[in-house]
Amino acid sequence: MKLLNKISLWFIGVVLLITPISMYIGLLNIKKAMDQAEINRMTAANDQAAVLLKAGNTDSQFTQGRPILIRKINAPLPENRVQIEESYKHTDENGKKECLIRVNSYYQIAGQNYQISSYDYVTKADEILSGMLHSIFWKMLLVILSLLLCARILSRYIFTPFRHTMKAIKHFSIKEKTPLRLQHTNTKEFRELNIFLEKMTDKAIEDYTSVKEFSENASHELQTPLAVLRSKMELLTETRIDASQAGLIEEMYKAIDKLSLINRSLLFLTKLENHEFDTSELLDFRISCQEVLHTYEERTALKKLQVTTVFPDQVPLKIHPVLAEILLSNLFSNAIRHNNENGHIKISLTRDRLIMQNTGTPPAIPTEELFMRFKKGDQCNSGIGLGLSIVKQICQLHHFTVTYTYNKGWHTLSIYFNKHTENKEALPEKQEEDLHIPAAVS
């Protein structure tokens, strides 16, 4: 639920809760004020009647049309000279209960005690209530409507910096190393949030860079000792050694090779992440495919693999030639390495995707995990487990989608190029070129 809606709902809830209470208080006050006014009027009328009585005038004209009752009483005057009685009575006119107020005033006129009482019907509380309810209904409607409307309009204005911040965070990438800079705002909470975010991302970038630099430097620094080790080993082989020593040296050779391969692959991955292979030129991916296929011809021949290929005329892709070569080499050498003797490899390339299929034994671990670093389907083979990580990294860099599935003896690796429209835009003009190429060839 949107924050705004939440606040609005709470606000409406509070209004709904407060309104009956305030209405009840209002009702009591109004009723009291009205009754008091009536009582005051009647007390005044009684007083006037008493004055007239004192003057000896008992004419009903002085009662001002009010029902005034004047009674002589023999009992002594009560302590309270003005007594008020409130009662509900049925009237004949409409058969409803009406509220009657009677004011009894006591006077002593010329030695005789009198009770002068006047009464009148006043508006009942429920009558006032019905009037109030009507107005309250409109009041509430107005309050809620204006609240919702104001919230909508104001929020657009108030939440602008927040929305900007959200957008900035969404587009923030630690790998791009561009610090997060947010819009200035005078809302305290947002300002605090922005300052916090800026500090946090700056720190993250700094840490990320230093970790990166460290691993890069470490890898570089490792290359020289490795070179020393390898050269010394080579010099050692020139000396007189027997078969058992040769066996030891061979094992060491293998270890050094593996070490240097891991080191180089990690360095390469770092470089990929650092966007060191950015390019804006279109490359014909089909030619890269054919070149790589060509370099692996002897290997496929040695394993007696049958390679089937389907290539279109041209596949323009925005990819660095070195990356294209590494991507394809990794895929193809995997397809050969994990294949059976006399197996098959199927390669199908279109403008939108590359699908490479090969026969082989089922993978020992879930296929998705094979994209992770140092994960190998077969722990004892000679690979180092970085090949598919490199493939994935290259694909991510170019916004390609890569999937790996295994079904009935076939390993299928699919790469979809057109995740975004960039390539699609480039296609129409390329298609025109396509039309010319066959003509030029023939």
Add this chain to the structure above:
Amino acid sequence: MKVLIVEDNKELSESLNDFLVGERFICECADSVNSAREKLLSYSYDCILLDIMLPDGNGLDLLRFIQLEKINSGVLIVSAKDALDDKISGLESGGDDYITKPFHLPELHARLRAVYRRKKTDGTNLIACNEITLDTDTMEIFVCNTRLEVTPKEFDLLHYFIVNKNRVLSRQSIATHLWGDYTDNLPNFDFIYQHIKNLRKKISACGGADYIETIYGLGYKFNTSGI
């Protein structure tokens, strides 16, 4: 051939020195940009082995110095960085070839020879070893004056053997030389065996001696002394 080794790592420059001296090269070592400059100004070298990262500066600066002083030596850049940009900027600044650490000594040797051959203006492109002659321009092999039908890989292999004759060549080093090293996989040695078998067959078919000797556990050796 006279070679200047510019490398700050003492052990590595010793290895290089030992190996190249074994090839009857005359070697001198410099461990910094300054000492290399001094040596370059005082003596002349056929080839320079140049490390990019040096304690007192960048090897690329030294390359510019070499160009400025019009020193006519072949330069083989040795670097721990196999970044593409470094490779390109190194070659653009006047380097003749580029090799990344950790390298195989025979590979370095082969490249050094190639750099040297290219620099020599009077150089012939023929490499001879007894009855075998290689033409590096046309990629042809002649055994007892008969032209051998070989694949480019086989040519590379024999070339590598002859340049590093009488040395043990590990299978790793041969594989790296022939196929480069961009993939995740460690080289598959079956190919090497296959190629060597074919090459042996072809040479002996033309009447050449079997120079390629298998060294158990290590690799192969192009042995010209034993026959």
